[in-house]
Amino acid sequence: MTRAIVFKNATLYTPGRTIRDPYMKITDLGQIASVGFADDLDAREEIRTVTFSTPARIVPGFIDLHIHGAANADVMDGTEEALGKMQRVLPAEGSTSFLATTLTQTPEEKMKALRVCRRVSEQTDRTGANLLGVHLEGPFISEKRAGAQPAQFIRKADIALFEKFQEASGGRIRLVTIAPEEDEEGLVEFLHESGVIPSIGHSDAHYEEVVRSIERGVRHATHLFNGMRGIHHRDPGTAGGVLLHAEIAAEVIADGIHIAPSMLKFAYRQKGADGIILITDAMRAKGMGEGTYQLGGQDVTVKNGQATLGDGTLAGSILKMNEAVRNMIAFTGCSFEEAVRMAAFNPAKQLGIEGEKGSLDAGKDADFVILDEDFEVLETYVAGRKVYG
Template structure:
């Protein structure tokens, strides 16, 4: 099967551009070959599908609903913003609620349900610092516990890929050992760790920070804290919610200039109100009011976002002046590499999964393909590409 995309530039994630590409796709849904077509005026971009490694919900559904239907809704909704893969992200909750959510996520990962691929689980909490809890329910926060994590990992079918924790807390060293043993990523988040504590944490296995600048000790000239450590230390990757609400455009630029595209992971940290009307929703049992693109608790605390991945890409490019190749690095290449999936996802070449997103110059999503199949197509654009077999 072959699909030709006229008036389109393919950005492959290796630093190459292919004009008006013809993509041959195998029956297994991988790329057989990519050939360049005739030179033409190109107005659209074909990119590796976005991978969102931190998302709680969308379209009225939430991972913590603990149901197959909630995950299915998310899988069907996310391609509309160009996302072809994601990590189901949990919230601090009772062990019973967490086990229920992990059980359902494990089933969804094992089964092929269509839509965006569920690539694993991001365990955000309960091993966090109450002082930096943010919108996390404080009644279920607890000290790091390697045995409890081991049990969560078993319940998840060994699918927990990222664990957000506060590394300054007692018990974190044992938890970090367990995360490393399981092949997971330890991410410092909802943490009050100072710079010295972050240095120790990096030595112990922390290699990432969760939603940079948010729910962490900020930069001070006598102790540059968690945020300063993330900016300074090359070992650390940084998640970024590029919505202009959680992080200002100036702070986005500061991160980009210090870390470069190679160490930034664009995420949404979205909750169930994404793609829904303004109003009142829930997160972790708490009311969340959504208005003017902001999601806040009753006391004004930010409670996740309603950001879409294509919007994050648009904002990042606008605020930093980065290249579209760097956007691909931050939205697809880096997350695939971090999850150990770079042999299949994050780039476009022979042998890779045929997961790709087509956007116009304004970052509107026109078409999305997962496993070589058209999952989403914007109606007014459905005849813009010639079809020769797919």
Template sequence: MVRKRITLKNATIYGENQTIHRGSITTQNGKIIDLSKDFFPDDDQTEVIELPETYHIVPGMIDVHIHGAAGADTMDATFDALQTIASVLPQEGTTSFLATTMTQEQSKIEKALENAGLFIEAGQLEGTAETLGIHLEGPFISEKRAGAQPVGAIIKPNLKLFKQWQELASGHIKLVTIAPEIEGSLEVISYLQEQNIVASIGHSDATYEEVVTGMKAGTSHVTHLYNGMRGLHHREPGVVGAALLHDELTTELIADGIHVRPELISLTYKQKGNERVVLVTDAMRAKCLGDGQYDLGGQEVTVQHETATLKDGTLAGSIIKMNTAVKNMMQFTGCSISDIIQMTSVNPAKELNVFDCKGSLAPGKDADIVVLDEDLEVVMTFCKGDLAYRRGVEA
């Protein structure tokens, strides 16, 4: 079935190789077919949406670290939970994501992996964000740096077990958070690199030397930089020092101003640049729901004043939305919209090896498109050409 063409016109378009002021972008059958300064003619085959010239048209954002939203969590291990997450993310400009697990007893992890794999295999539903794969966060992590991950369920890295889990997940595990200093980790990391799966240092007490050893084995990513890891010390650079020093490591940042102070976010951006930072939300099920009591891996989480914590005060993920992280990042660092696109779209797409179809606005790529107003609020989101969100219109 041939679908109607859609043309968005008049706004500034941030294309892969050019920025077009008062341009037009046209999609059909889920793909971008044209970016132009010249408008497509108005005809019966084209729906034309005229936008204010102060608006911005940017690529859909990719969240590689998100546990849940709107009361749902990947660990719920149901289609309904993942569908809920996929349905609400376009409100914040996210058009694709990695369903992120957490440390739990093995049977629960296996159930979540199998469910997510089957969900991905079933295919993206119209008007929802696409699940690009799975982020396995734990249980191959450090007990000393567990954060909100349940310590009792942490286990040593085990390649045989990981292979079983990848089979359960129908091959859809795309990123693994692992502590490189733990016995058995280097074997797993080397295998991940061979399989083009991103190996990420996180929830780790590794020394600088242990991080370097992990990099030689194949780590290339750092999970929520500064959080759940050995910090920077002038006599022991730790995970943070290694992450800041080595260009080979791409670093996640939770830009809510709570997990990391704005000044350190600015320092990180100055050191890493726009090509080695990936904005993530690390959001849990309370996102979109407000203050209250929630569950995270069988632990009670209190959300109050935009902060999610366990009973002992440990930060337990975030409730930030991606477009809020974008505004914060621009405020904290003074970066541009083009820089933001690099950190929310280009970098994650390249890391996940999907830049051929996602991560930028170019003819032939998936029509994952976000319209932002002059205040960087989301006005419309298209997922593969389907209108997934329009401000002021109920789903």
């Protein structure tokens, strides 16, 4: 069985075309049966009509591959309540799926959080954003580029320890941030061969080391420019290696704080719309007011849109995905369609689920967000059910 929804005063964006005043047919399984012009529907069908008072844009739900927390909840709280709260609040910014992202902590704390991710992933009666798996950030990173990751818990690459993490998660670790220049164990190759994405990040790698890491299987970069060796005219560094190689998809935090708008424009011109993935790297203060919050046992002060440690080190963001899309357009001059691609299709493709998510095509999940002209979220749907608005 299918049900049809007509959206008046709205435009639906699908690959290669836009549909003014569209319809969407959704199956009982929460998948898209078809999309098209409302005028093409059979008048005898049962149709629900949604009319917007201001022009609206319907796009695929955003997929945040790097988020630690929101609404005073954090993945490392290690509770089902914290993850459940994140699932409930993320649709308000248009996120319909995400990877629960960990922080560098003791192996015991890490495994506690991973077991909770496993349990929440197994729940079938949940509502809100989809938990697609885990982004393991830390502990296999460089102390030189730790950033806000607690340095005392950083460890050398360790295949046996990773296997314990993966077992605790029930095989749900999809992405691992690693400093490949310090990987003497061959963890990068192990991840790549196991179907887990190795991501270069919190890394002090020189350019040549980046090139070698690509040969070993690195295909992703964790928050480009942040927590990595920068560009120098005699050593392109980690950032330069990421920018120069199309094999690597680069996460960016488009808040105008983590990356200067001009550098974001530089990255866009070098990588193109297909090579960039918008993320938030948000911590628990997202959606809260200014004040002091905790991140891995560290005090983080949120003021004037920035989250920082006592020494001024950036400690994640309070960015929302709809804001990232808006900022990317404003900072780089990319098109609306390109920015949406960076927030939806590109992360889906990176996870190998572009056949299920990332665009509004027949046969894919009915995960979509409706934005107004100012990029504010009007409604969000997950598997065809309205979860926000």
